[in-house]
Amino acid sequence: MNALDYLVLLGVLVSIAVYGMWRTRGHHNLRSYLKGSRETRWFTIGLSVMATQASAITFLSTPGQGYESGLGFVQNYFGAPLALIVIAVVFLPIYRKLNVYTAYEYLGKRFDAKTRLLGAGLFLLQRGLGAGITIYAPAIVLSTVMGWRLDLTIVSTGLLVVFYTVAGGSDAVNLTQKYQIGVIFVGMVTAFFVLLARLPAGLTFHDALTVAGGFHKLEAVDFSLNPDRRYTIWTGVLGGMFLALSYFGTDQSQVQRYLTGASLRESRLGLMFNAIFKIPMQFFILLLGALVFVFYQFERPPVFFNQAAWHYQVDHGSGEKLRALEKDFATAHAEKERQIQAWIAARHAGNDSAAETARAAALAANVRTEAARTETKAVLRAADPKTTVNDSDYVFITFILDHLPHGMIGLLVAVFFAAAFSSKAGELNALGSTTTVDIYRHIVKRDASDAHYVTASKWFTTLWGLVAIGFALFASLAENLIQATNIIGSVFYGVVLGIFLLAFFFKQIGGTAVFWAALAAQTLVLVFYFTLSISYLWYNVIGCAACMLLGFILQSFLPVNHAHASE
Amino acid sequence: MPPPRTKDATTGEGTRPPPPDDATTGLPGFRSWRSVYLFVLGVFVLWVVLLTVLTEVYS
Numbered sequence: 001m002n003a004l005d006y007l008v009l010l011g012v013l014v015s016i017a018v019y020g021m022w023r024t025r026g027h028h029n030l031r032s033y034l035k036g037s038r039e040t041r042w043f044t045i046g047l048s049v050m051a052t053q054a055s056a057i058t059f060l061s062t063p064g065q066g067y068e069s070g071l072g073f074v075q076n077y078f079g080a081p082l083a084l085i086v087i088a089v090v091f092l093p094i095y096r097k098l099n100v101y102t103a104y105e106y107l108g109k110r111f112d113a114k115t116r117l118l119g120a121g122l123f124l125l126q127r128g129l130g131a132g133i134t135i136y137a138p139a140i141v142l143s144t145v146m147g148w149r150l151d152l153t154i155v156s157t158g159l160l161v162v163f164y165t166v167a168g169g170s171d172a173v174n175l176t177q178k179y180q181i182g183v184i185f186v187g188m189v190t191a192f193f194v195l196l197a198r199l200p201a202g203l204t205f206h207d208a209l210t211v212a213g214g215f216h217k218l219e220a221v222d223f224s225l226n227p228d229r230r231y232t233i234w235t236g237v238l239g240g241m242f243l244a245l246s247y248f249g250t251d252q253s254q255v256q257r258y259l260t261g262a263s264l265r266e267s268r269l270g271l272m273f274n275a276i277f278k279i280p281m282q283f284f285i286l287l288l289g290a291l292v293f294v295f296y297q298f299e300r301p302p303v304f305f306n307q308a309a310w311h312y313q314v315d316h317g318s319g320e321k322l323r324a325l326e327k328d329f330a331t332a333h334a335e336k337e338r339q340i341q342a343w344i345a346a347r348h349a350g351n352d353s354a355a356e357t358a359r360a361a362a363l364a365a366n367v368r369t370e371a372a373r374t375e376t377k378a379v380l381r382a383a384d385p386k387t388t389v390n391d392s393d394y395v396f397i398t399f400i401l402d403h404l405p406h407g408m409i410g411l412l413v414a415v416f417f418a419a420a421f422s423s424k425a426g427e428l429n430a431l432g433s434t435t436t437v438d439i440y441r442h443i444v445k446r447d448a449s450d451a452h453y454v455t456a457s458k459w460f461t462t463l464w465g466l467v468a469i470g471f472a473l474f475a476s477l478a479e480n481l482i483q484a485t486n487i488i489g490s491v492f493y494g495v496v497l498g499i500f501l502l503a504f505f506f507k508q509i510g511g512t513a514v515f516w517a518a519l520a521a522q523t524l525v526l527v528f529y530f531t532l533s534i535s536y537l538w539y540n541v542i543g544c545a546a547c548m549l550l551g552f553i554l555q556s557f558l559p560v561n562h563a564h565a566s567e
Numbered sequence: 568m569p570p571p572r573t574k575d576a577t578t579g580e581g582t583r584p585p586p587p588d589d590a591t592t593g594l595p596g597f598r599s600w601r602s603v604y605l606f607v608l609g610v611f612v613l614w615v616v617l618l619t620v621l622t623e624v625y626s
Contacts, residue, residue, distance in 0.1 A: 213625025
C-alpha cells in the first residue's frame with residue numbers, strides 16, 4: 001500500500017464514523033439511544049440488517065471459500081428467505097406490539113424472569129465470543145499481509161468502533177452501516193470488473209466459467225443426502241432456515257436493527273429486502289472467489305497464500321524444502337496452464353475430444369499442484385505447530401495487493417474495515433442493550449432515571465468492546481474464519497430458537513418447563529458437537545427440536561400454564 | 568375514534584389492531600403482504616433453479 005491507498009482508507013473510514021456521530025449527536029433518553037429515533041425507513045433497515053451480518057470475514061474469507069471449494073457454500077443461505085418471511089409474519093408484529101427493547105424482554109413477558117435471563121445469557125455468551133472473532137479475523141489477515149502489528153491493529157480498530165457506537169447509539173450504528181455497506185458494494189463490484197479485465201485476452205466470461213466448472217468450482221447445488229456433507233440443499237434449506245430464524249429473529253444484534261423502523265411496514269420491508277438480496281449477494285462473493293481461481297490458472301499464485309508465514313520459515317531453517325516444493329509447484333502449474341490453454345483452444349475450434357483430453361491433463365496437473373501445496377503445509381506445520389495451514393482467508397487479499405492498482409487497494413482494504421466496523425457496531429450495540437435492559441435494569445437497579453440507564457448502557461457497550469478486544473488479542477483459529485463464526489452460532493442458536501418457538505406457538509408451555517428443557521438441550525448439543533462429525537448446520541435443528549420436545553415432556557409433569565404474563 | 572381493542576393471542580393483553588399504515592405494503596403492484604411474501608418465495612425458487620442449472624451446465 002502506498003500513500004494514496006492510506007489516504008483512501010483513512011478518508012473513507014474516519015469520515016463515515018465522524019459523520020455518523022455528528023448526525024446522531026444529542027440522544028439522551030434510553031428509547032432513542034437503544035431503539036433509535038424510530039424514524040428509520042425500510043431501505044436503511046435493510047442495509048443495516050445486511051451490514052450487521054456481513055462482517056469483514058464475509059468479504060475476506062468467502063472469496064477464499066469460493067476459490068478453495070467453489071460455490072457450494074451459497075446453500076448455507078437457502079434458508080434465509082424462508083426464515084425472514086416467518087419473522088416478518090410472526091416475530092416482528094409481536095415485538096413491535098409489546099414495544100420491547102430486546103427480544104429477551106419478550107421472554108420475560110411471555111414466561112418468567114429466569115427464562116428471560118437464560119435467553120439473554122445465551123445471547124451474551126455466544127455473541128460475546130463472536131464479537132472477538134469479528135475483530136480478530138480481519139486483523140490477523142490484514143496485519144499479516146500488510147506487515148502491521150497484530151495487537152495494534154486489533155486495539156486501534158476495536159477502539160474506533162467502540163468510540164462511535166458508544167457516542168451515537170443505535171441511530172449512529174444504522175446510519176454508519178448504510179454508508180459502510182455502500183463502500184462495500186462499490187469496492188466489491190469494482191474488484192469484480194478489474195478481475196474480469198485481468199483475465200487473459202481472448203478468454204470470454206463463458207470460457208472463465210467453463211474453466212471454473214471444469215475444476216468443480218461451480219457446483220452450487222448439491223442434492224446429496226449424505227449427512228457428513230457440510231453443504232447440501234437440505235442442510236441449507238432446513239439447517240440454514242433454523243440458523244437464519246434464530247439469528248434474524250432472536251439475536252439482539254439483528255432484532256435491534258429492525259426495531260428502529262418507523263412502522264411495522266418499514267421493518268417488514270427491510271427484512272424482505274434481505275430475503276431477496278441475501279442469496280445473490282453471497283453468490284456474487286463466492287463467484288468472485290471462483291473467478292480469482294480462474295485468474296490464478298493463468299498467473300502463477302504463491303504456493304502458500306500466507307506469504308508472511310512461508311517467508312518466515314524459508315528464512316528460518318526450512319528454506320531448502322520449501323524452495324524445492326515451490327519449484328515442483330511452478331512446474332506443475334506451468335503444465336496446467338498449458339493444458340488449459342489447449343482445452344480452451346480446442347473448445348473454440350469445436351474439437352470436443354481434444355478439449356476433453358486437455359481438460360483431463362489439466363486436472364492431472366492440478367493434482368500435482370495441490371500435492372505440492374499439501375506438502376508445503378505439512379512442512380510449515382512441522383516447523384511450527386502453531387502455523388494455521390488453512391490459507392484460503394489470504395487468497396482474496398493477496399489478489400488485491402498483487403494485482404489491483406493503487407487507490408483501489410486502499411478502497412478494498414477500506415471495504416474490509418468498513419465491514420468489520422459495521423458488524424462490530426451492531427454486536428456491541430446489542431450486547432450493551434441486552435446487558436442494560438435484561439440484566440442491569442431488571443436485576444440490579446430497577447427504578448433509576450433514563451439518563452442513568454443511558455450512561456449504564458454506554459459503560460456496558462464499552463465493557464463489551466474491551467472484552468471483544470481482549471478476546472481478539474488472545475484468539476487463535478484453525479477453521480476458515482467464515483465457518484468458525486457460523487459454527488459458534490449454530491451451537492447456541494438452535495436452543496434459543498426453540499425457546500422462542502415455544503413462546504410464540506405453544507401457549508400451554510410455561511417458563512419452568514422451557515427453562516430446564518433449554519438447559520438440557522444446550523448440554524445435549526455441546527455433547528454432540530464434541531462427539532459427532534455431522535454438518536454444524538444440523539445443530540440448529542437438533543438444538544431447537546430437543547428444546548421443544550423436552551419442553552413438552554417436562555410440561556406434562558408440571559401444572560398447566562394459565563398465565564402468560566408474569567411481569 | 569380509536570379502533571376497538573382485541574385480545575392478544577401472545578400475552579393475553581388487550582391490544583389494538585395494527586394501524587392502516589402497516590396493513591398496506593406501500594409498494595406498487597403489491598396490494599397485500601401475502602403477495603409480497605409470494606414474490607419473495609418466487610425469487611428464492613428462481614435462484615435455486617438458476618444455481619441448479621449453473622451446476623449442471625458447467626459441471
